[in-house]
Amino acid sequence: MPSSFALSTIFITIIISIAVTNATPLHFREAPKFYNSANCPSITSPSSPADGTTNSTFCFNSNAINVAMTLDAAYLRGSMAAILSVLQHSSCPENIIFHFVASSSANSSDLHRTISTSFPYLQFKIYPFDDSAAAGLISTSIRAALDCPLNYARNYLADLIPSCIRKIVYLDSDLVLVDDIAKLAATPLTNDAVLAAPEYCNANFTSYFTPTFWSNPSLSLTFADRKACYFNTGVMVIDLERWRAGDYTTKIVEWMELQKRMRIYELGSLPPFLLVFAGNIAPVDHRWNQHGLGGDNFRGLCRDLHPGPVSLLHWSGKGKPWARLDANRPCPLDALWAPYDLLRTPYILDS
Numbered sequence: 001m002p003s004s005f006a007l008s009t010i011f012i013t014i015i016i017s018i019a020v021t022n023a024t025p026l027h028f029r030e031a032p033k034f035y036n037s038a039n040c041p042s043i044t045s046p047s048s049p050a051d052g053t054t055n056s057t058f059c060f061n062s063n064a065i066n067v068a069m070t071l072d073a074a075y076l077r078g079s080m081a082a083i084l085s086v087l088q089h090s091s092c093p094e095n096i097i098f099h100f101v102a103s104s105s106a107n108s109s110d111l112h113r114t115i116s117t118s119f120p121y122l123q124f125k126i127y128p129f130d131d132s133a134a135a136g137l138i139s140t141s142i143r144a145a146l147d148c149p150l151n152y153a154r155n156y157l158a159d160l161i162p163s164c165i166r167k168i169v170y171l172d173s174d175l176v177l178v179d180d181i182a183k184l185a186a187t188p189l190t191n192d193a194v195l196a197a198p199e200y201c202n203a204n205f206t207s208y209f210t211p212t213f214w215s216n217p218s219l220s221l222t223f224a225d226r227k228a229c230y231f232n233t234g235v236m237v238i239d240l241e242r243w244r245a246g247d248y249t250t251k252i253v254e255w256m257e258l259q260k261r262m263r264i265y266e267l268g269s270l271p272p273f274l275l276v277f278a279g280n281i282a283p284v285d286h287r288w289n290q291h292g293l294g295g296d297n298f299r300g301l302c303r304d305l306h307p308g309p310v311s312l313l314h315w316s317g318k319g320k321p322w323a324r325l326d327a328n329r330p331c332p333l334d335a336l337w338a339p340y341d342l343l344r345t346p347y348i349l350d351s
């Protein structure tokens with residue numbers, strides 16, 4: 001058999017596997033088991049049965065670290081890498097509870113199997129999200145990916161997650177942690193803040209809203225008595241109890257409804273969060289969201305890290321590290337994402 005024939009067969013296999021990734025389930029490797037260190041507090045729920053099985057309502061004591069993420073087909077590989085990175089850098093990985101939001105049209109038993117195959121010891125729950133509710137509120141933005149209804153699931157976490165859970169860390173799917181998530185989760189929500197996130201007061205806040213917004217006196221007054229700064233909604237610590245008490249989901253939805261009638265911003269799910277919360281959030285050190293590594297929205301240029309220490313790398317922006325690695329056109333920092341990739345590459349043949 002001439003070797004060129006074998007080679008071309010392999011290449012055809014590669015092309016086919018890339019072409020069908022959206023249609024067929026991806027196969028992921030099993031992650032190692034991660035153990036609590038000796039001084040980790042117990043998270044057993046007072047009402048848990050003695051045999052160690054988890055409470056069906058998924059309620060644990062306040063020592064548990066609750067993490068929310070979305071799961072969708074296009075970003076699944078990113079979510080898997082993010083989960084691995086969280087566990088790997090945690091000193092108490094067995095105390096982390098994952099809350100995944102997935103489209104109600106997705107096959108949740110498939111998703112469940114995918115997660116538990118790679119993370120057999122993970123405590124997690126999948127919450128179906130009715131994307132038609134959000135879809136009707138979405139206006140088109142400059143980047144089609146931002147219009148995915150699941151992108152808006154973070155608005156609805158307080159409704160989706162059981163009310164016994166008071167605080168949650170929300171994470172996007174295009175990031176990896178390189179530090180202990182317990183430190184992020186312990187961020188004090190000072191001054192009755194509903195959420196905490198890294199703030200960027202040097203960013204040009206004006207540019208996130210349209211001239212229509214700023215020229216309307218009653219709308220531009222929104223920020224009159226706040227020192228509003230930009231923050232990224234990909235990494236947030238949310239006090240769900242305060243969120244529920246203030247009904248912030250409704251406040252965000254009201255801005256989205258206004259956006260449908262008059263265009264007050266260009267980006268997707270971010271500006272309503274700025275409208276409701278900017279200037280009233282608790283700060284988080286910038287090390288917890290080294291964002292923008294996906295490059296700019298127009299030309300997809302590579303970006304470098306911001307100055308300072310790094311606890312979390314976030315490939316926000318157009319380019320995603322898995323897509324650039326697959327295309328053999330990675331940015332230099334994509335090499336930092338690659339070690340967390342759990343995808344079982346179909347073209348590496350086992351012999």
Ligand SMILES: *[C@@H]1O[C@H](CO)[C@@H](O)[C@H](O)[C@H]1NC(C)=O
Binds near residue numbers: 045049055057058
């Ligand atoms: C689970 O925990 C919640 C809150 O602690 C409690 O109300 C509920 O009764 C528990 N359920 C079971 C089946 O133990």
Ligand SMILES: *[C@@H]1O[C@H](CO)[C@@H](O)[C@H](O)[C@H]1NC(C)=O
Binds near residue numbers: 109
């Ligand atoms: C979900 O996937 C499983 C296995 O792949 C299949 O047996 C089941 O019928 C699917 N459910 C739906 C609602 O499509």
Ligand SMILES: *[C@@H]1O[C@H](CO)[C@@H](O)[C@H](O)[C@H]1NC(C)=O
Binds near residue numbers: 204206
């Ligand atoms: C901020 O953005 C607005 C709108 O995009 C622009 O008009 C203004 O010149 C910018 N200001 C600075 C200081 O760059």
